[in-house]
Amino acid sequence: MWIRGLKYRGSEGNVMKQDSIAIIYDFDGTLTPKTMQEYTLLPRLGIKSKNFWADIVRETKKTGAETMMVYMRHLLDCAAEKHVSISKTEFLKMSKDIEYYNGVSSWFDRVNQYVNCTSNSKIKIYHYIISAGHLEILEGISIKKYIKKIFASEYYYNKDNIAVFPKIVVTDTTKTQYLFRINKGKENLSDSINEHMAEIKRPIPFDNMIYIGDGLTDVPSMALIKKEGGHSIAVYQNNKTQIKISEGLLKANRVDFIAPADFSERSKLYKNMQYLLDYVIAKIKYRLKLKS
Numbered sequence: 525m526w527i528r529g530l531k532y533r534g535s536e537g538n539v540m541k542q543d544s545i546a547i548i549y550d551f552d553g554t555l556t557p558k559t560m561q562e563y564t565l566l567p568r569l570g571i572k573s574k575n576f577w578a579d580i581v582r583e584t585k586k587t588g589a590e591t592m593m594v595y596m597r598h599l600l601d602c603a604a605e606k607h608v609s610i611s612k613t614e615f616l617k618m619s620k621d622i623e624y625y626n627g628v629s630s631w632f633d634r635v636n637q638y639v640n641c642t643s644n645s646k647i648k649i650y651h652y653i654i655s656a657g658h659l660e661i662l663e664g665i666s667i668k669k670y671i672k673k674i675f676a677s678e679y680y681y682n683k684d685n686i687a688v689f690p691k692i693v694v695t696d697t698t699k700t701q702y703l704f705r706i707n708k709g710k711e712n713l714s715d716s717i718n719e720h721m722a723e724i725k726r727p728i729p730f731d732n733m734i735y736i737g738d739g740l741t742d743v744p745s746m747a748l749i750k751k752e753g754g755h756s757i758a759v760y761q762n763n764k765t766q767i768k769i770s771e772g773l774l775k776a777n778r779v780d781f782i783a784p785a786d787f788s789e790r791s792k793l794y795k796n797m798q799y800l801l802d803y804v805i806a807k808i809k810y811r812l813k814l815k816s
């Protein structure tokens with residue numbers, strides 16, 4: 525009988541192994557101190573961040589609408605008012621202005637090297653981003669080369685290449701859809717994920733996943749991964765509100781540990797991540813009977 529994690533034959537008869545780790549990152553507040561819009565679209569459109577978000581929250585509360593839908597429409601309305609056309613090229617150019625937390629630019633190489641050294645290159649490591657923000661901006665970020673796939677909200681563009689309507693809207697709860705896509709290896713959005721797939725046939729089991737987020741919008745993803753035997757981490761900026769949110773997530777067992785959003789080599793986050801990777805690597809080695 526097969527058990528989870530052992531080799532299995534894929535649909536084309538190839539022998540495959542569940543020997544990959546996925547680290548999945550939220551973006552805004554997790555890798556960057558501010559939301560991506562605050563570095564890009566809001567200054568470009570001359571919008572004051574506080575008022576803009578307050579208007580969205582007000583409308584969402586009043587109408588019961590989905591926050592992301594309200595946000596994407598407000599942004600198009602503001603652009604139209606200011607006679608600014610938002611094109612894909614314009615979006616891409618904006619991503620250069622995004623600022624990251626300390627250590628983010630070297631994090632991915634360090635983590636990859638750590639997994640390769642610890643597992644004698646027998647275990648693969650992949651990084652993903654799942655964000656409610658704009659795919660068009662994320663496609664241009666400096667760390668994109670380290671990311672296997674980015675899942676995020678996206679506009680539909682008319683024949684003149686101008687954003688006119690939401691095409692994909694990622695919300696707190698729909699983020700979990702993308703975790704299933706990673707889990708089942710159905711990363712193209714046109715692939716259906718509803719068909720049953722035995723646990724042993726899923727390329728990246730949930731317990732090989734580590735999710736990193738910064739707040740309550742990450743709760744559905746953190747909770748799903750934890751419930752399925754995987755791991756979650758909350759990072760926080762050094763202020764009372766953020767620390768309190770992270771502590772709440774830890775208390776409710778939604779995360780394995782919390783740490784300041786410092787990704788540098790000597791940080792608590794990197795140290796604890798190494799311990800966690802040791803654990804996940806050991807689980808995989810045990811299941812696959814890998815000797816190093």
Ligand SMILES: [Mg+2]
Nearest residue numbers: 550552553738
């Ligand atoms: Mg966030």
